[in-house]
Amino acid sequence: MAKKKAYNECLNTVKPVKDALEVINGKWKLAIIISVGVGNERFTDIQDSIEGITPKVLAKELKDLEQHKLIKRIIIDDYPVKIIYRSEPYADTLTPIIYALKEWGINHKKMIAK
Secondary structure (H helix, E strand, C coil): HHHHHHHHHHHHHHHHHHHHHHCCCCCHHHHHHHHCCCCCHHHHHHHHHCCCCHHHHHHHHHHHHHCCCCCEEEECCCCCEEEEEEEEEEHHHHHHHHHHHHHHHHHHHHHHHH
């Protein structure tokens, strides 16, 4: 019986973690969320703030993050038409996770450097 309980507890933790990682996993998604979150609104500003990302990949990842309601694409009907990206309020729920990952990364670097 204890084995079944441990299995269920593991499953109840692993499944939501996997669901979360499906949204933010990958080489670029967190970097894009951070870039837009700190105020980079224009496509080129976002691209310039993330070393190594290609325009094609950035466009795909922005669309994906928009589908997950983390980034909003805003079209400003002007001449010429201007497109900007902003963080959705829902993206703010990732802030403590991002800072926890940052802290863990800093501590991990120190730990393996010993």
